[in-house]
Amino acid sequence: MPRPSARSAEWLADDVLLKMAQQHNQSETAFFVRTDEGYELRWFTTLAEINLCGHATLAAAHVIFEYLDHPSATILFSTRFVGELRVTRNGDWLTLDFPAWSTSPVENPPADLLTGLGLEAAVEVREGRDYLVVLADRQQVEAVRPDMARLRTLGKMICVSAPDEEYDFVSRFFCPGEGVPEDPVTGSAHSMLIPWWGEKLGKTTMMARQVSARGGDLRCQWQGDRVLISGQATTYMRGTVYLRG
Secondary structure, eight states, X not given: OOOOEEEESSOOOHHHHHHHHHHHTSSOEEEEEEOSSSEEEEEEOSSOEESOOHHHHHHHHHHHHHHSOOSSSEEEEEOSSSOEEEEEEETTEEEEEXXXXXXXXXXXXXXXXXXXXXXXXXXXXXXXXSEEEEOSSHHHHHHOOOOHHHHHTTOSOEEEEEEOSSSSEEEEEEEGGGTEEEESSOHHHHHHHHHHHHXXXXXXXXXXXXXXXXXXXXXXXXXXXXXXXXXXXXXXXOOOOOOOO
16 A cells, blocks of 8 residues: 655654645655664654554655665664664565554443444454454454544544454554544554454464455564564655755
8 A cells, every 4th residue: 555755854844744744645654864873753644643653664664675775674763652663674574563552341332433333233342542343253344334424523543353264363444533534554553453362362473464445464473562563565656855945
């Protein structure tokens, strides 16, 4: 899926970064600046800065590895909200080292949560940074038809997930409050999904599939308070943005 990544010699003003993200008009845009230790990294949707984005991090790492003569197989990113992140290259695969996020059960989910997903019931509902709605199987996940107006009232992003026969688990991710109806592939959601499914399935290594219209596979590892998420990237466009003084 397209994911813009932009580098700069120094940080531009926040409103300029936001306008650039709006001009790109993708779900997220990554911006990075070189430092003595590595790179500072930030992510913007078309509405605001966000705390973490996996596929935009993958795109930024791809640019650094392919075009900026990075001297080693690992990149260190400093971020505002989640501390240090590392991305390691092994052949065609890039592995993101992200924090593992825990969730808590929700005994009485908001009425608009299930209704907004077009569901009458769920196997389980949990809450962390996002809502996690667990369903019985892949078919139920693929059949979800979200009502974005209802989901927007919740003030949280929503992930639906289920076990699968081909993959260990599948998911979809909705974030209407961020201006993104459905995210194609969401690395940050797997910071929550990997620990939960790892404990549920008794596994530390898993294969996942995000079953959006574009879709994508993720290699997943659970390592205590960290998760490793591996994916691939390719360049489809390069360009220069000129700013008026």
